[in-house]
Structure formats: C-alpha cells, structure tokens
Amino acid sequence: MSISDKTTSRMKFRLNFVIFGALLLAAVYVTYQMFVVSVRESEKYQALAYSQQFRATTITANRGAIYDQNGQVLAQSFTVYTVFVDPTTFRERDQGETTTLTHELADGSEVETEYDRENEIVTTLSESLSIAPEKIRELLGKSNAYQVVAKEVEKETALSIIDWMSELGISSVGITPTAKRYYPQNDLAANVIGHQGYGRDGEYGGIYGLEAYYDDYLTGVDGRILTARDATGAEIQYDRKLSYDAEDGASLYTNIDTTIQYYVEKALETANRSNNPKDRSCAIVMNAKTGAIYAMATEPDYDPNYPADIYDEATAAILSGLETVLSEEDYLARKQEAWGKQWTNKAISSLYFPGSVFKVITGSAAIEENAVSLNDTFYCNGATTVDGIPFRCWTTHGGHGTQNFVEAMTNSCNPAFVKIGQQLGAKLFSQYFDAFGLTQKTGIDLPAEATSIYAPYERMTPVTLASSSFGQTNKITPIQMICAYAAVVNGGNLVTPYIVDRIVDCDGNVIKKFTPTIKRQVISEETSQIMRQTLETVVTVNSGSNVYIKGYHIGGKSGTSQKLDENPEGNTYVSSYCAFYPAEDPEIIMLVMVDEPQNGLYYGSAVAAPVVAEVFTEILPYLGYYAEYTDEELENLEVTVPDVEGAELETAEATLKSLSLEYEVIGEGSTVVQQVPSRGNSMPRGCSVILYTEEDYEEQWVEVPDISGYSLERANKKLSSLGLNLRPLGGAAHKSGAECSGVTNYEVGSVVQKGTIIEAYFLINDETG
The missing domain is CATH 3.40.710.10 (DD-peptidase/beta-lactamase superfamily)
Structure with a gap:
C-alpha cells in the first residue's frame, strides 16, 4: 500500500468519525429537547398549543352587592364590555372573503347561505352598537392592531356578538369584559362601605371599608367560553363549545339603616359648618344591647364613585397651590396623604x-x-x-x-x-x-x-x-x-x-x-x-x-x-x-x-x-x-298653624285664639285672603299670624336680624318688634344662661315677609349635660 493510500484511509476514518460524532450530538440534542418539551416544560408547551387551538373569552363575574338592613343598595357591580377590532387580522382573514353556512329548515331540509365577511362585520357591529357603518369601516382601515369600537357595552349585547363571532369564525373582532362598581347612594356611609382600587400587592379589589374586609366573599369567580381555532387562527364552526358560567360574588346585608345614616350625616355636616373642626368629626349610632351599627359617619367624607377627588375644600385648595411648587413625586406624596385621611373611618x-x-x-x-x-x-x-x-x-x-x-x-x-x-x-x-x-x-x-x-x-x-x-x-x-x-x-x-x-x-x-x-x-x-x-x-x-x-x-x-x-x-x-x-x-x-x-x-x-x-x-x-x-311639657308644646285663608275674619280670629296664637289684621275686608305664616308650620303659643283681608294688599317685608349671642328673652323681643316670630330650637333654649348660636333657616340680612317664623338654635356653652 502506498503512502497516499494510507493517507486517504485515515482521512476517511476521521471524516466518518466527525460525521458520526455530529449525528450523535444531534441525536442527543433532539432527545434532550424532546425531554424538555414533553417532560420538564410540558405545561408551558401544552398551554401554548392550547392557546393556538382554542380561543377563550372571559365572562367577568359580578362582585357581590352591599345592602342596608332594609334592602337599599349601597354598592353593586355589573359587567360591561369593550368591543374592539383588529385591522391587521381583518385584512388577512376577512377582507374580500366569504363564508358559507348550512342551516336546517323547519321541514328538515338544509339551505346554504353565503356571507360576505366584511359586510357582515360592519353591519352586525353597526346594528348591535348603534354606530354608523362608516365609523366601523374607518376603524377597520386603521394601521394599528387594536381599535376600540365601543365601551361599557351591556352584557346581553356583548354575548350576542360573541355568539355571532363563534358562528362565523370571526377573529378580527374582540371583546374584553370589565366589572364596573357603582355606589347609588354616592357619599352616604362612604367611610363604612369603602371602595375598590389597587392595593400594595398590585391586586385590584376592596381597599377600604366593607369592600376590603369582606373582599374574599364579595369577589366572584370569572367564567369562560372556549371555542376551537384552525391552523390560521380562525374559529372552527361547530355546534359544541365549552362554556364555564361565571359565579357572582356573595352579597352583604348590613345593619346600616340609610334613613338613620342620612340624618346622622346631615346633622354632622351642619356641625362641621358651624364649628369648622380642624381634624374632621364622626358619629356612631348603635343598638345598645346587641352592638348592631345602624349608622357610622365621618365628615368630611367622599364619594366612592370618584374616590380620587379631594372633597375637603380646604385640603383641595392647599393641594391646588402646591401643584406648581412641589416636584411631581412630592406632590403625589401629599395627595396620597390627603387620600388616606379622606378614606379613613375616623x-x-x-x-x-x-x-x-x-x-x-x-x-x-x-x-x-x-x-x-x-x-x-x-x-x-x-x-x-x-x-x-x-x-x-x-x-x-x-x-x-x-x-x-x-x-x-x-x-x-x-x-x-x-x-x-x-x-x-x-x-x-x-x-x-x-x-x-x-x-x-x-x-x-x-x-x-x-x-x-x-x-x-x-x-x-x-x-x-x-x-x-x-x-x-x-x-x-x-x-x-x-x-x-x-x-x-x-x-x-x-x-x-x-x-x-x-x-x-x-x-x-x-x-x-x-x-x-x-x-x-x-x-x-x-x-x-x-x-x-x-x-x-x-x-x-x-x-x-x-x-x-x-x-x-x-x-x-x-x-x-x-x-x-x-x-x-x-x-x-x-x-x-x-x-x-x-x-x-x-x-x-x-x-x-x-x-x-x-x-x-x-x-x-x-x-x-x-x-x-x-x-x-x-x-x-x-x-x-x-x-x-x-x-x-304639654303646656309648652308648639302648635300647628291652622288654615284660615278663605275664612271669615271673625272665624279666623276665633280659631287662632283657641290655639293661643295672636294675630294682626292688614286690610279692611271681612275675609282672609292670605296668611303668614302659611298653614302646617309649627310655632310656639303666643306667636302672631298676619291676616291679609284685601286682594290688592301691599305685602309687609322685613330684614332678618343677627341675634347671635342673644338670650331667648332678648331675641324674642327683637324679632317681635319687627313682626317676626321666633321658634327656638335646642333643649336648653329655656334654660337660664342659654344663648342663641344663630338663625338656622334664613341668612342674616335676607328679606322675608312679616309674620315669618325665624328658627334659631339656643344652647348652654358649658360642660354640664
């Protein structure tokens, strides 16, 4: 054997060895990848295959409602939907394409119907969402892949569109659900109910009040509709589709009584206006034997429908002045501090x-x-x-x-x-x-x-x-x-x-x-x-x-x-x-x-x-x-002003006298044509009713005086001199040392008819009681 023959043999051996080694490495690599796909990361690739073979549409579960003890709604949720189109997918799969569907008639025969996919999309969305066809075509012609057609679409309409999409295999139209929380009583019991938002963990849910405390009960389980897709991504038209119904959250029936809550908040607001507390005020009404809370309020409060708004006027004014002075980070910190205080149940x-x-x-x-x-x-x-x-x-x-x-x-x-x-x-x-x-x-x-x-x-x-x-x-x-x-x-x-x-x-x-x-x-x-x-x-x-x-x-x-x-x-x-x-x-x-x-x-x-x-x-x-x-107490009870308009003057006078009410007659007529105050008002015995007896009478008008700081006797004397009636409010009004804290039903300086009832609050300013 020549030297050249030996060289050729060695080269062939080396070449075969390299080829065999490469094939062996390739086999090992393929085997390893098969192991990765089938065993180690099987769930990942199964999910990927699943996502390519099926299309899932989420049906959002409604959050449970919150009611007062009488069934009045304090908080409720409903699912709304956003309908969008994908112009890119539309051009690839729907534009210029048709779909033929077979329908069974009542007699058992079948008929085929051909649909122009583009016209079907435009017509269905236009009719379902009450949007002009031209607007739909404009959105389909956009270059971006996501174009919103309508927001806050009702559930019934959204589900009908989903059924239509499934029937025709439409994949260029999409629907995303959103749960919308609504507080119909606005700010009533806001600090008790709380609201929803993003917590520190980044999860969306209840973050204050009952919304937070009972979040696990209130939160429902979303449902899904699964439809199959072909290799191109289009939905396969077949009768059977997997559907998992949404399970709405549980509802809370509280001990809160909205009527009691309303009166508490109304009185607390009045106190805040009168006393301007620096650090808010609060009130609780409770069953003394059971602990059931009938009302709980903090003032100023907020509207949980718009929790990010600042409702305390002084705080809002301060923040407004700081917006251009502080850095964005510092301003946000101050605003978050204001939110925390506003949402806190004092x-x-x-x-x-x-x-x-x-x-x-x-x-x-x-x-x-x-x-x-x-x-x-x-x-x-x-x-x-x-x-x-x-x-x-x-x-x-x-x-x-x-x-x-x-x-x-x-x-x-x-x-x-x-x-x-x-x-x-x-x-x-x-x-x-x-x-x-x-x-x-x-x-x-x-x-x-x-x-x-x-x-x-x-x-x-x-x-x-x-x-x-x-x-x-x-x-x-x-x-x-x-x-x-x-x-x-x-x-x-x-x-x-x-x-x-x-x-x-x-x-x-x-x-x-x-x-x-x-x-x-x-x-x-x-x-x-x-x-x-x-x-x-x-x-x-x-x-x-x-x-x-x-x-x-x-x-x-x-x-x-x-x-x-x-x-x-x-x-x-x-x-x-x-x-x-x-x-x-x-x-x-x-x-x-x-x-x-x-x-x-x-x-x-x-x-x-x-x-x-x-x-x-x-x-x-x-x-x-x-x-x-x-x-x-019976001797000092107020009386209800009777209706004497249209009565003979003598009859009217006798009626008022029987109730221990005084009267003043203006005019020369014999019949009462108007009275001040009008019927139905409450006033103390001894007050006076103005009786007009002529149609073309000239009304008597006087200015409401400031009687703040007056004793009951002095205030009564002042108002009587002007032809006005005093209705004192407050349990201590007749107590020695009580002073008027101000007129409550009219602005000082406003002009009212002679005979008008002026309501004023009297109180004892000490620590007794």
Whole structure:
C-alpha cells in the first residue's frame, strides 16, 4: 500500500468519525429537547398549543352587592364590555372573503347561505352598537392592531356578538369584559362601605371599608367560553363549545339603616359648618344591647364613585397651590396623604382623649366596687392638687361646692372625679379599664381599627390616675368608647359591634349569619340602673340640657378633652357627647366626636350635643318611639298653624285664639285672603299670624336680624318688634344662661315677609349635660 493510500484511509476514518460524532450530538440534542418539551416544560408547551387551538373569552363575574338592613343598595357591580377590532387580522382573514353556512329548515331540509365577511362585520357591529357603518369601516382601515369600537357595552349585547363571532369564525373582532362598581347612594356611609382600587400587592379589589374586609366573599369567580381555532387562527364552526358560567360574588346585608345614616350625616355636616373642626368629626349610632351599627359617619367624607377627588375644600385648595411648587413625586406624596385621611373611618381609626364622657366608666366602676355611694359628698373649690400638680375644674366661678355623686356627674366636676378615682384606686381602675374593653380592639368587622394607648397599672402614678379618672391620659377610639358606655347602661354587658348582619350567595342562600356577641358582664344590673338614672338626670336637670327633647327620656354625658400630647398649652380640644334612649331601658345609643372645633365653642355640650338632639328628634319617631309629655311639657308644646285663608275674619280670629296664637289684621275686608305664616308650620303659643283681608294688599317685608349671642328673652323681643316670630330650637333654649348660636333657616340680612317664623338654635356653652 502506498503512502497516499494510507493517507486517504485515515482521512476517511476521521471524516466518518466527525460525521458520526455530529449525528450523535444531534441525536442527543433532539432527545434532550424532546425531554424538555414533553417532560420538564410540558405545561408551558401544552398551554401554548392550547392557546393556538382554542380561543377563550372571559365572562367577568359580578362582585357581590352591599345592602342596608332594609334592602337599599349601597354598592353593586355589573359587567360591561369593550368591543374592539383588529385591522391587521381583518385584512388577512376577512377582507374580500366569504363564508358559507348550512342551516336546517323547519321541514328538515338544509339551505346554504353565503356571507360576505366584511359586510357582515360592519353591519352586525353597526346594528348591535348603534354606530354608523362608516365609523366601523374607518376603524377597520386603521394601521394599528387594536381599535376600540365601543365601551361599557351591556352584557346581553356583548354575548350576542360573541355568539355571532363563534358562528362565523370571526377573529378580527374582540371583546374584553370589565366589572364596573357603582355606589347609588354616592357619599352616604362612604367611610363604612369603602371602595375598590389597587392595593400594595398590585391586586385590584376592596381597599377600604366593607369592600376590603369582606373582599374574599364579595369577589366572584370569572367564567369562560372556549371555542376551537384552525391552523390560521380562525374559529372552527361547530355546534359544541365549552362554556364555564361565571359565579357572582356573595352579597352583604348590613345593619346600616340609610334613613338613620342620612340624618346622622346631615346633622354632622351642619356641625362641621358651624364649628369648622380642624381634624374632621364622626358619629356612631348603635343598638345598645346587641352592638348592631345602624349608622357610622365621618365628615368630611367622599364619594366612592370618584374616590380620587379631594372633597375637603380646604385640603383641595392647599393641594391646588402646591401643584406648581412641589416636584411631581412630592406632590403625589401629599395627595396620597390627603387620600388616606379622606378614606379613613375616623370612628374606628382615630385615637382621642374621651374627656368627661369617660366619667361614666370611672363612676360605674366606683359604684360597683362600693368605693363611693350616692350619698357621698365631694367638695369642689375650682381645683384640686395631686403630688403638686393642679387639676382644675372647667367652671371659672369658684367651683361647685359640696355635691353628691349625681350632682358631681351632672356638674361634670373634675375635682370630684379625681377624688372618686382615688377612692377606687389604681389597681381596680386598671382592671375596669380593661374589663370595659379599652385595652383591646373591639373586633368590629371593618379594617384598620386602631389600638388604644393607655397607662397600664404598672406605670400608673397618683397623677396619672387623677387625670385618667376624668378622661385624659388614655387615648381610645370612638368605637371603644361607645361600646364601653353601652355596657354601663345596658345592664353591664360588653358587646362586640358589628356592621354586617348576614352574607348571602348569588342564589339567595344565607352562607353566614352574624348574631350579637356578649364578651362579658362588667357591672351588675343594679349598678347599671343607678348609672341610667344618673345620666337621665344629667339631661333633665334644671329644665334640660342641649340634648333634651320634650317627651323623651334621654340619658347622656358630654365630654371636652384637651389634646395635651399635641399641644401642651391645652388650647386645642375634642368635643364629644354620648346619649342613649330610652333612659330606663336603652335600645339606641349615639356618640358624636368633633375634633378641634375652630369657631369659638369647644365644650362637648355646646358642639356635639346639638348633633345628638337633631338626630334623635328625627330617628326616634322613625323607629317607632313617640313622645310622652309631662303636664308641664304639654303646656309648652308648639302648635300647628291652622288654615284660615278663605275664612271669615271673625272665624279666623276665633280659631287662632283657641290655639293661643295672636294675630294682626292688614286690610279692611271681612275675609282672609292670605296668611303668614302659611298653614302646617309649627310655632310656639303666643306667636302672631298676619291676616291679609284685601286682594290688592301691599305685602309687609322685613330684614332678618343677627341675634347671635342673644338670650331667648332678648331675641324674642327683637324679632317681635319687627313682626317676626321666633321658634327656638335646642333643649336648653329655656334654660337660664342659654344663648342663641344663630338663625338656622334664613341668612342674616335676607328679606322675608312679616309674620315669618325665624328658627334659631339656643344652647348652654358649658360642660354640664
């Protein structure tokens, strides 16, 4: 063998070896890829194949609704759809193409129908969505792949379009569902209901209020419609398609009563306008025995339909001024801070010093432990000193002198309650503070309930005990305070407050029912009865307080606390009032808290009590509680102005006299042609009705005066001199020292007819009641 032959053989061997090695590597690679596709990443490729073979259309589940106790809708959802076209797909698969479908007739025969796909798309979308055909053709001619045809399309219309798409195999038209949340009552109970949005985890859902707390129940399960697609991506026309129905979320039926909620918010708004609180106000109406919440409000509030709007005018003005001054990042931070404050439920998330409202806790514990009796006396000369620290009474007139327990509560005397706290002792005080639920959250079914800040027994000094006894030192939430107060007057039972009564699935089945929960009995029924009687005396003593309502036996206590942790000078205040009805067997309890009133008044009895009075005046008759008047109250009841228009003058005069109403006749006629005020108005006995007896009479007009700060007698005299009638409002209107806080039904300076009824609120500006 020659050298050249040996070389050729070696080269062939090497070549064969390289080829064999390459084939072996290729085989290994293919085997590995088959392993990857079939085993390791099988789910990924199965999903990819699935997406190529099938088309899935999501049917969005509706979020469950939220109702009040009477079935009024507070929040509801409905699915709307966006219809779009894909011009690129249209040009590839539909433009200039036809589709032939076979339909079976009634006699069993079959007929073929040919459809022009382009005309079919234009005609169907135009007729279904009430859009001009030219607009549809314009969108189909665009270069972009996604063109919106219509938004917020109703479900029935969307589903009919989906069926049409499936029948003709149309893939250039698409539909995406969107669930739209709607709050038909707008801002009513907004801070209780909450709203939806994107949370910190990036997920969309409830982020405040009931929407957040019960999000898992409210959220439904989306459905799907699956249709097969051919190799080109077009839908295969066949009768059977997979359909998975959406399962709507469960609905909440709450204890909220929209009527009560409305009156609470209306009264709270009035208080805000009058007192301009720096840090908002809140109110709670609760069943004193069960803990069911009938109303809960924070003012200013917001409209959950548009939660990003800033509704507090002062805050909105500040943000408007900062928009061009701050960086985009800093401005967004300030706006987020404003949103957080606006959406927060003050009744459960804000801590405050309860002030003298807390005296019912100290007092009931002391009575229960026999640390004091109703006959014990307490002397007040205006101040008392503990370890060198003076504790002053609110009165500036030398103190209350000698007083018993009921009088000390009625006078809201701080030195007296310092003494009561000392006689109870730090250990028992701390035990009852805990027993009344003030060291723990109440467990209300709402998110973001705050935890109280308090001095535990181990750190309680004589000075701390003294200030704690009348509601300073310890910061609690309004919901804690009303629950503790309810325990004082309902027989001693500490209840868990709750908003939702039951949860109902989409088929109407009750899947969860909530019942009243009594945590413990804190005081005895005997002590509770003593406290009920004492707190009714607080309201009725000396002819009434600012929360007194004729014909109703109400118990209550005011509170005025200083925000010493924020302002050591002590000139920033929180005004509050807690009242219950009926006094002898409480069913309804209400707490009002106004945080830092700015317009001069700050005592709880002057700022918060009128809110309670206004609400109780409306809701007690609504709830079926009717006034039962004493003989004295009957004598002072208002009368309803009768209809005497068209009556003979003598008859009209006799009718008015029988109701103890005065009258003034204008004209020379013998028949009444007009009266002022008109029939149906309420006014006190002794007021005057103007009787016009001539058709061409000249009406008498006068200007409404400013009577702010006037006593009842002085205001009556001023208005009478102008021919106007005074209708005093407020339980303390006839009490010595009551002053007018302003006219409520007309603007000062406006012009009204002579004889018009002027309504004005009178109140006592002190800490009693």
